[in-house]
Amino acid sequence: MKQPIIPQPGDMNLLELAKQCNALYLCPKDGTVRKGPLVAYAGKDAQRRNLVGDIYFNFRQVEANPAVVFEFATAAHTKLRDQGLLDAFDTVCGIPQGGRSFGQMLALTADKRFVYADKIPKPKEEGKKQEYSMDLSQFEFEPGERLAVAEDVFNNFNNTDGLLAEIAGTGAEITLLVGALNRSPVYDTLYTPKGGPFAGRNLPVIASVRQAFPEYEQDDPAVAADIAAGNLELEVKKNWTKLCAIMESNR
Numbered sequence: 001m002k003q004p005i006i007p008q009p010g011d012m013n014l015l016e017l018a019k020q021c022n023a024l025y026l027c028p029k030d031g032t033v034r035k036g037p038l039v040a041y042a043g044k045d046a047q048r049r050n051l052v053g054d055i056y057f058n059f060r061q062v063e064a065n066p067a068v069v070f071e072f073a074t075a076a077h078t079k080l081r082d083q084g085l086l087d088a089f090d091t092v093c094g095i096p097q098g099g100r101s102f103g104q105m106l107a108l109t110a111d112k113r114f115v116y117a118d119k120i121p122k123p124k125e126e127g128k129k130q131e132y133s134m135d136l137s138q139f140e141f142e143p144g145e146r147l148a149v150a151e152d153v154f155n156n157f158n159n160t161d162g163l164l165a166e167i168a169g170t171g172a173e174i175t176l177l178v179g180a181l182n183r184s185p186v187y188d189t190l191y192t193p194k195g196g197p198f199a200g201r202n203l204p205v206i207a208s209v210r211q212a213f214p215e216y217e218q219d220d221p222a223v224a225a226d227i228a229a230g231n232l233e234l235e236v237k238k239n240w241t242k243l244c245a246i247m248e249s250n251r
Contacts, residue, residue: 005065014075014180014209017068023061025236025243027054028250036246037233038226043156045217048125051156052223053215056236056243057181059098059152066105072180073105075208080110080148080178085204088175089148091115091141093167095134098152102180106150115139115147117167131159134166141170149174154182154207156215157191165196174198182207185215 005020018024028035040050062068080086094103094116107114117134124131149167154177164174177191182205190202216223218232226232233239 004067006067007071014072015211017071018057018062021061021065021068022244023058025056025058025240026247028247029054034226034231035250036243037231038223039236039243040232040234041155041215043158043215049218050234051215052218052227052232053213055183055213057153057183057213058237058240059102059180060237061240062180063098063101066101069101069105070109072208073102073109076102076106076178076180076206077109079206079208083204083206085176085206086110088204089146091145091147091172092178093117093136093147093149093172095149095151095163098180099150102152103150103178106148106178112148115141134163136167136170139170141172143171145172146175147172148176148178151177151179152181154179154184154187154205156184157187160191161193161196161199164193164198168197174203176204176206178206180207181209181211183211183213185212 005017007017015024025039027038038052038054039056040052043051045051062072089112091113092103092107094100094114096117096119100116103116104114115136117136118138119132120135122131122133147167167174187205189205191205192202193199218227233243236243
């Protein structure tokens, strides 16, 4: 029977804890030759193709270990406190799925109200990752209620403007973004929406772990041969067991 991961005193390296939870996929390689598939990310290139990479952080595996989720939330809480941002928001808004469990733990540590969105699937395009819209109709918001939007992973912020616009429809005010991991190659501690009701506003980005993961367009020479060979996993979480087995067999 699987036992939950219980962090011990001194276990401060959150990515190491994530590895203990089996939450990190690192594409195995022999030199430059990939022995496993690339993985698709949420962002898209100019041709509407998913960006791809060699690393995937699957927060769902962390969610199975609440004490580890708590460690991620505690790290984010500490950064918010140290930067004087705990008074900048009234409510944590969790974005499913992982942002819901992470956000609820963060709200608990920060003594804040908690709400969350429901995911509504959009029509799926062949050969692309499933996309969703967000429904917050199950919660009531005060006009101008200040929200910290919580996600499990900030990828490349390609979909952030649309997400913020959907949340803004509640009448709430978004004051910052907070997540378990910010892996964006571009955005570090600030994000400035390009469109929507928050266009031009500098929103603080706080992450428990800040580590950029390389990402590629599908015709980039670094990945083009693998894409041509079909060596790409689109359904990463559904096929997580297979990906982990590939890593294990190539150790």
